[in-house]
Amino acid sequence: MENKKELRKWLDDMALPHPLVIAGPCSAETEDQVLKIAHDLKDTDVNYYRAGIWKPRTRPGNFEGVGSIGLKWLQKVKEETGLKTATEVANKNHVDLALEHDVDLLWIGARSTVSPFIVQEIADALEGTDKVVLVKNPVNPDLSLWLGAVERLASANIEKLGVIHRGFSTYEKTKYRNIPEWQLAIELQSRFPDLPLINDPSHITGKRDMIFDVSQTALDLNFDGLMIETHYDPDNAWSDAAQQITPKRLVQIMQDLRIRKETDEEAEYNSKINNLRTQIDVIDNQLIDTLGKRMKVSDEIGQLKKKRNVAVLQTNRWNAILGNMILEGEQRGLSEEFVLRMFKAIHQESINHQEKIINA
Numbered sequence: 001m002e003n004k005k006e007l008r009k010w011l012d013d014m015a016l017p018h019p020l021v022i023a024g025p026c027s028a029e030t031e032d033q034v035l036k037i038a039h040d041l042k043d044t045d046v047n048y049y050r051a052g053i054w055k056p057r058t059r060p061g062n063f064e065g066v067g068s069i070g071l072k073w074l075q076k077v078k079e080e081t082g083l084k085t086a087t088e089v090a091n092k093n094h095v096d097l098a099l100e101h102d103v104d105l106l107w108i109g110a111r112s113t114v115s116p117f118i119v120q121e122i123a124d125a126l127e128g129t130d131k132v133v134l135v136k137n138p139v140n141p142d143l144s145l146w147l148g149a150v151e152r153l154a155s156a157n158i159e160k161l162g163v164i165h166r167g168f169s170t171y172e173k174t175k176y177r178n179i180p181e182w183q184l185a186i187e188l189q190s191r192f193p194d195l196p197l198i199n200d201p202s203h204i205t206g207k208r209d210m211i212f213d214v215s216q217t218a219l220d221l222n223f224d225g226l227m228i229e230t231h232y233d234p235d236n237a238w239s240d241a242a243q244q245i246t247p248k249r250l251v252q253i254m255q256d257l258r259i260r261k262e263t264d265e266e267a268e269y270n271s272k273i274n275n276l277r278t279q280i281d282v283i284d285n286q287l288i289d290t291l292g293k294r295m296k297v298s299d300e301i302g303q304l305k306k307k308r309n310v311a312v313l314q315t316n317r318w319n320a321i322l323g324n325m326i327l328e329g330e331q332r333g334l335s336e337e338f339v340l341r342m343f344k345a346i347h348q349e350s351i352n353h354q355e356k357i358i359n360a
C-alpha cells in the first residue's frame with residue numbers, strides 16, 4: 001500500500017475545528033446507560049459515539065458484552081441525538097450485525113489485529129463498505145502487522161480507513177496499562193502521513209488521571225483524533241472502570257487541550273528555527289562521528305581479545321560504564337530510561353563489531 005492524499009479525505013470532509021473525538025462507554029450495559037451517556041455527549045465535540053457490544057476479555061467469566069441487543073440501543077442513540085455510532089467488530093458475524101444496524105464506524109481491536117486470519121475474515125465481510133473502518137495497533141509493537149491489517153482492508157476496496165494507537169502489552173510493570181512506544185506512531189506517520197491516526201489514551205493509561213497528559217502528547221505528535229472511554233458513573237462501570245471519565249470531565253479535557261498547528265510562516269519564527277536546526281545538524285554529525293570513533297576503539301579491543309582468547313562480553317566493565325553514564329546523564333538533564341536505551345544500543349553494536357573480528 002502506498003500513501004496517498006485520498007486516505008484522509010473522509011476526515012477532511014468533516015472539516016472539524018478540533019481533533020476527531022470518539023467517546024462513549026467501554027461497554028454498552030443497559031439501554032438507559034447507553035442513552036443517558038449519549039445525551040450527555042450530544043452537544044459536545046464528540047463526533048462518534050462508541051460502545052463495546054462484544055468485549056474480548058483476558059479470562060473467561062467476566063462480563064463479555066451485552067451482544068446484538070446493544071446495537072438496537074446504538075440505533076436509538078442515532079435517532080435521539082444525531083450522533084454517529086461506533087463499535088468494535090471481531091468476526092464476520094459481528095460485522096454483519098453492525099452493518100445491519102447501520103453502525104457508522106467499525107474498529108478492529110488489538111487482539112484481532114494480531115491475527116491475519118481474523119483480519120481477512122473481517123475485510124471480506126466488509127468488502128466495499130463506505131463505513132469508516134479503523135484498525136487498533138496489535139498488542140505487540142509490530143508496525144508491519146498493524147499496516148498489514150490496513151492493507152487487507154484497502155484490498156477489500158474499503159476507502160475510509162484509519163488507525164488507532166492504544167499502546168502495547170509488556171511484561172514489565174510500568175505506569176501505563178499499555179506502553180505507548182511513541183516512536184512507532186512517529187514511524188507510522190513518516191510512512192503514511194495521510195492515514196488518519198487516532199490516539200486511545202484510555203487503554204494506554206488504564207487510569208483516568210493520566211488521560212489528559214497522554215492526549216496532549218498525542219496532539220503534540222500530530223495525531224488526528226482521540227478515542228476516550230466515557231461513563232456517567234465510571235467507578236461502577238461493568239468493564240474498565242479505572243480508565244473511564246465522566247462526560248463533564250471529557251468536555252473539560254477538550255477545552256484544556258492545546259491544539260497546535262503543524263508549522264508557522266512567520267519570519268522571525270522561521271529564522272530562529274532554521275538557526276536551531278542548523279545547530280542540531282552540526283551536533284548530530286558530531287554524535288555520529290564520535291560513535292564511529294568509539295567503534296574503532298572497540299575493534300582494537302576485539303583484536304586484543306582475539307589474540308588472548310578473551311570473551312567479548314565483560315559484565316563488570318559494562319555495568320560500571322552504565323552506572324557512570326546514568327550519573328553523568330542525570331547531571332545533563334537526561335532521563336535514566338534514555339541513557340539506558342542509548343547505551344544498551346551502543347554496547348550491542350560494540351559486541352557485534354567484536355564478534356565479527358573474533359570469529360573472522
Ligand SMILES: O=C(O)C(=O)C[C@]1(C(=O)O)C=C[C@@H](O)C=C1
Pocket residue numbers: 298301302312313314315317318321346347350351354
Ligand atoms: O571493555 C571491553 O572489554 C569492551 O570490549 C568494550 C565494551 C564497550 O563497548 O563498552 C564492549 C563489550 C564489553 O561487554 C564491555 C565493554
